[in-house]
Amino acid sequence: MFLLSCRFDASAAKLFTFKAVENNDKKPKTLLLATARTSQQTSILGQTRVFTEECDVDGHNLDWYKAVKGSGKLLLKPKTAEEVSAILTYCNDTKLAVTPQGGNTGVSGGAIPVFDEIILSTSQMNKIISFDEISGVLVCEAGCILDTLNEYLMEKNFIMPLDLGSKGSCNIGGNVSTNAGGLRVIRYGSLHGTVLGVEAVLANGTIMDCLSLMKKDNTGYDLKHLLIGSEGTLGVVTKVAIQCPVKPKSVQLALFGISNFSGVLETFKQAKQNLGEILSACEYMDQTAIESVVRNLNIRNPIGDFPFYMIIETSGSNEQHDEEKLNTFLEKIMADGVVQDGTVASDYTQIRSIWELRERIIEAQLLDGFVYLSDFSVPVNSFDRFVHDVQNQVGDSGTVTGFGHLGDSNIHLHVISKEYTPELLSKIEPFVYEWTSKKRGSVSAEHGLGFKKKDYLSYSKSESVIDLMRNVKSIFDPNHILNPYKVLPDKK
Amino acid sequence: MFLLSCRFDASAAKLFTFKAVENNDKKPKTLLLATARTSQQTSILGQTRVFTEECDVDGHNLDWYKAVKGSGKLLLKPKTAEEVSAILTYCNDTKLAVTPQGGNTGVSGGAIPVFDEIILSTSQMNKIISFDEISGVLVCEAGCILDTLNEYLMEKNFIMPLDLGSKGSCNIGGNVSTNAGGLRVIRYGSLHGTVLGVEAVLANGTIMDCLSLMKKDNTGYDLKHLLIGSEGTLGVVTKVAIQCPVKPKSVQLALFGISNFSGVLETFKQAKQNLGEILSACEYMDQTAIESVVRNLNIRNPIGDFPFYMIIETSGSNEQHDEEKLNTFLEKIMADGVVQDGTVASDYTQIRSIWELRERIIEAQLLDGFVYLSDFSVPVNSFDRFVHDVQNQVGDSGTVTGFGHLGDSNIHLHVISKEYTPELLSKIEPFVYEWTSKKRGSVSAEHGLGFKKKDYLSYSKSESVIDLMRNVKSIFDPNHILNPYKVLPDKK
Numbered sequence: 001m002f003l004l005s006c007r008f009d010a011s012a013a014k015l016f017t018f019k020a021v022e023n024n025d026k027k028p029k030t031l032l033l034a035t036a037r038t039s040q041q042t043s044i045l046g047q048t049r050v051f052t053e054e055c056d057v058d059g060h061n062l063d064w065y066k067a068v069k070g071s072g073k074l075l076l077k078p079k080t081a082e083e084v085s086a087i088l089t090y091c092n093d094t095k096l097a098v099t100p101q102g103g104n105t106g107v108s109g110g111a112i113p114v115f116d117e118i119i120l121s122t123s124q125m126n127k128i129i130s131f132d133e134i135s136g137v138l139v140c141e142a143g144c145i146l147d148t149l150n151e152y153l154m155e156k157n158f159i160m161p162l163d164l165g166s167k168g169s170c171n172i173g174g175n176v177s178t179n180a181g182g183l184r185v186i187r188y189g190s191l192h193g194t195v196l197g198v199e200a201v202l203a204n205g206t207i208m209d210c211l212s213l214m215k216k217d218n219t220g221y222d223l224k225h226l227l228i229g230s231e232g233t234l235g236v237v238t239k240v241a242i243q244c245p246v247k248p249k250s251v252q253l254a255l256f257g258i259s260n261f262s263g264v265l266e267t268f269k270q271a272k273q274n275l276g277e278i279l280s281a282c283e284y285m286d287q288t289a290i291e292s293v294v295r296n297l298n299i300r301n302p303i304g305d306f307p308f309y310m311i312i313e314t315s316g317s318n319e320q321h322d323e324e325k326l327n328t329f330l331e332k333i334m335a336d337g338v339v340q341d342g343t344v345a346s347d348y349t350q351i352r353s354i355w356e357l358r359e360r361i362i363e364a365q366l367l368d369g370f371v372y373l374s375d376f377s378v379p380v381n382s383f384d385r386f387v388h389d390v391q392n393q394v395g396d397s398g399t400v401t402g403f404g405h406l407g408d409s410n411i412h413l414h415v416i417s418k419e420y421t422p423e424l425l426s427k428i429e430p431f432v433y434e435w436t437s438k439k440r441g442s443v444s445a446e447h448g449l450g451f452k453k454k455d456y457l458s459y460s461k462s463e464s465v466i467d468l469m470r471n472v473k474s475i476f477d478p479n480h481i482l483n484p485y486k487v488l489p490d491k492k
Numbered sequence: 493m494f495l496l497s498c499r500f501d502a503s504a505a506k507l508f509t510f511k512a513v514e515n516n517d518k519k520p521k522t523l524l525l526a527t528a529r530t531s532q533q534t535s536i537l538g539q540t541r542v543f544t545e546e547c548d549v550d551g552h553n554l555d556w557y558k559a560v561k562g563s564g565k566l567l568l569k570p571k572t573a574e575e576v577s578a579i580l581t582y583c584n585d586t587k588l589a590v591t592p593q594g595g596n597t598g599v600s601g602g603a604i605p606v607f608d609e610i611i612l613s614t615s616q617m618n619k620i621i622s623f624d625e626i627s628g629v630l631v632c633e634a635g636c637i638l639d640t641l642n643e644y645l646m647e648k649n650f651i652m653p654l655d656l657g658s659k660g661s662c663n664i665g666g667n668v669s670t671n672a673g674g675l676r677v678i679r680y681g682s683l684h685g686t687v688l689g690v691e692a693v694l695a696n697g698t699i700m701d702c703l704s705l706m707k708k709d710n711t712g713y714d715l716k717h718l719l720i721g722s723e724g725t726l727g728v729v730t731k732v733a734i735q736c737p738v739k740p741k742s743v744q745l746a747l748f749g750i751s752n753f754s755g756v757l758e759t760f761k762q763a764k765q766n767l768g769e770i771l772s773a774c775e776y777m778d779q780t781a782i783e784s785v786v787r788n789l790n791i792r793n794p795i796g797d798f799p800f801y802m803i804i805e806t807s808g809s810n811e812q813h814d815e816e817k818l819n820t821f822l823e824k825i826m827a828d829g830v831v832q833d834g835t836v837a838s839d840y841t842q843i844r845s846i847w848e849l850r851e852r853i854i855e856a857q858l859l860d861g862f863v864y865l866s867d868f869s870v871p872v873n874s875f876d877r878f879v880h881d882v883q884n885q886v887g888d889s890g891t892v893t894g895f896g897h898l899g900d901s902n903i904h905l906h907v908i909s910k911e912y913t914p915e916l917l918s919k920i921e922p923f924v925y926e927w928t929s930k931k932r933g934s935v936s937a938e939h940g941l942g943f944k945k946k947d948y949l950s951y952s953k954s955e956s957v958i959d960l961m962r963n964v965k966s967i968f969d970p971n972h973i974l975n976p977y978k979v980l981p982d983k984k
Contacts, residue, residue, distance in 0.1 A: 216677065409708070
């Protein structure tokens with residue numbers, strides 16, 4: 001459960017033996033800062049890419065939702081994998097902790113220092129290296145912004161296989177490190193499927209070259225998958241090769257109002273069967289979620305009030321075919337009484353205005369008070385039961401609402417109350433984790449564990465699996481300098 | 493390069509300290525065999541699932557192409573993960589080597605004992621555990637045969653996301669362990685994308701429960717990916733959860749004859765742009781490959797002789813739409829002079845007869861003599877150059893031919909000669925690995941390294957990456973009892 005407030009657990013520090021960058025009036029005494037000032041000392045980065053002033057560093061100490069705050073004093077912006085390697089070699093030798101950071105759009109506190117770890121930003125590693133118009137494989141540096149990559153590809157009739165609300169800021173390296181999900185997983189799969197290669201720098205400075213551009217590569221253990229979703233704790237991703245789909249020629253969107261949850265499930269099932277290969281998003285929102293967007297942001301709901309809403313998006317190569325498929329599907333689910341009302345959009349403005357009902361839910365909820373955010377995978381048929389059970393659990397002290405990527409079994413379950421209280425939090429946690437665990441769900445579907453959720457890992461993975469993860473960590477980062485206090489829970 | 497002959501390197505044995513099962517007139521003295529005969533001793537498996545007679549074991553000592561032969565004396569067929577756990581616990585404690593085996597359809601010698609390792613067959617773990625018709629997630633035991641699973645799913649309007657020539661025999665656990673590719677990777681992606689969860693038994697008997705049924709699960713390092721493609725060297729896969737696509741309502745096939753290689757590339761590019769979401773296979777064969785099928789197997793080539801051939805398959809949810817898309821595509825590439833001749837099939841018999849031209853190539857080539865088989869990933873635009881360069885290298889001593897999954901940059905490059913000679917082999921190897929390496933390709937696209945290709949790993953991965961793999965191996969299997977002499981090269 002994410003809290004929109006800062007609540008770091010200082011006790012975590014006891015368990016880690018890193019020597020943080022010295023914080024005093026003088027500049028930190030690291031090789032990194034021995035720049036132009038002292039010509040005898042070796043410099044890794046130029047003076048313009050080493051930051052110690054609060055005005056430069058502060059933004060990198062605060063996360064996307066302004067919910068967690070670190071105390072980093074030193075921000076580095078390397079431009080190449082070799083520079084990252086030199087930095088990490090030095091940090092590993094001197095046991096300095098490092099927090100890698102991409103676009104800083106994570107919501108689990110994974111990219112923010114817990115104390116004063118050195119912030120290693122990938123933002124200046126932002127070159128597109130190659131794109132092959134035959135294979136559709138893009139190779140780029142980790143700091144490329146997702147939307148910039150997408151714009152680049154669109155001109156060549158391709159798109160990125162992932163689409164996130166934060167696409168204007170997030171970096172592809174951060175996406176890979178978080179295994180970011182988003183709206184298109186139902187169509188193009190996860191990054192474990194689309195990322196073909198990764199170059200990453202390990203804690204000891206080794207540049208791990210797993211930057212295959214090949215779709216099929218069965219040469220030994222596929223180590224890049226360990227980097228995907230490891231949130232900067234195993235290595236700093238510096239380059240990515242990714243398989244990009246062809247840009248769809250036609251995109252259409254339908255918004256449905258549905259009076260009971262079995263209708264939601266039937267709509268999803270029918271969409272898969274009837275829309276098949278053109279289905280590109282299948283989103284779900286309950287009434288409470290939509291109502292807050294309409295009330296707080298003055299966004300129009302083009303259909304009436306319903307307990308449940310769904311957005312179905314199609315993307316295809318022939319507009320007329322897609323329209324026909326969508327209409328046939330609509331006629332069937334309306335005639336069968338599965339869906340009670342709906343509207344279809346095919347021009348850009350209409351499509352954007354429907355997407356706003358989904359994408360601005362969190363913004364709207366924040367205007368109602370304090371939001372206890374979360375992100376789970378549970379079986380789709382239990383979405384509504386989950387929301388009801390949590391509502392029963394919290395009683396009058398909060399309003400529970402559910403929405404998310406139904407097509408991927410991924411629900412965002414939020415509890416909204418006027419203000420934060422520890423009492424309400426204790427009703428929510430660990431209840432939601434226990435509930436998820438009983439359904440063999442995931443306590444983090446797409447956000448990752450970062451700092452905030454690391455202690456709940458055992459609700460989704462057994463102790464023996466967590467022990468294996470610890471062993472993997474010690475292979476990749478034996479001194480535990482990379483992103484400490486993240487992902488893995490403290491040993492009991 | 494695979495040889496259709498047996499050439500095990502006995503020197504490998506020096507590097508591994510396993511104690512093989514005793515091979516003498518008496519039964520091996522293992523707990524496993526202390527069955528009903530001696531009631532005081534504990535039995536792990538019933539008498540009917542422990543095999544020591546040559547007639548029972550021999551078939552498991554010989555691989556798919558009858559190219560490699562092991563000397564296993566003991567074959568075990570556990571029925572549950574708990575039985576596998578008990579077997580491996582015992583073998584780990586007593587340092588007995590074990591070779592896991594699925595349907596024994598691998599072609600890299602990965603599932604065959606090198607000496608007399610215990611053969612652990614998953615064939616009796618063959619239950620389908622669950623299928624969710626809403627999410628499309630199938631959970632089954634490792635020994636289920638791919639085609640059996642596909643038949644089961646077809647009745648429910650779904651299909652398996654992979655299709656292989658060996659589908660009538662191969663086991664899903666073996667598919668996962670090999671990261672099997674096949675014909676549908678272009679459409680549904682690799683097993684790293686479609687496999688949601690894996691249960692595996694590690695060398696020490698730990699049952700690793702990573703059997704998530706959720707499409708999104710960002711809870712720590714995704715260890716199941718280490719099992720996918722590790723060829724039984726890190727654990728024995730016992731259960732698999734896999735995301736299954738909806739069964740297409742319409743399948744169509746086109747065979748093209750093309751006079752130059754740039755036309756092949758343009759056809760692929762146009763197919764992706766025009767067929768988009770319905771493109772489900774994109775295969776390539778050169779004239780030599782097709783000619784051997786026609787000549788040796790008396791299969792009809794419905795179009796004339798051309799230097800290059802392609803098979804394009806579409807799968808979609810609306811026959812009329814798919815036909816229209818395919819016709820528009822055909823008209824364009826014919827009018828542009830990209831393709832010189834072609835034929836389209838939409839009924840089952842026609843489709844099967846075209847697929848035979850592709851799927852029976854190896855069978856046909858074997859009738860011409862000795863075949864040096866291989867499986868590489870290289871950039872698609874270098875397929876033809878690869879074949880030419882190898883032909884120049886071998887001169888008159890062999891005929892070089894290329895075919896494969898063009899849509900996945902995966903070429904099968906075969907050299908055919910009247911008989912095996914070490915001279916020809918030395919012309920082929922290491923030339924083909926060096927060639928692949930220069931193109932940043934993969935020396936094993938979909939077959940895996942197994943025993944045969946393990947020593948060529950360094951052509952695709954750096955020493956530091958191979959060292960990391962060795963470290964991973966020692967976490968999962970510190971005594972190196974699991975599938976020794978496979979995947980990882982001997983240390984220099």
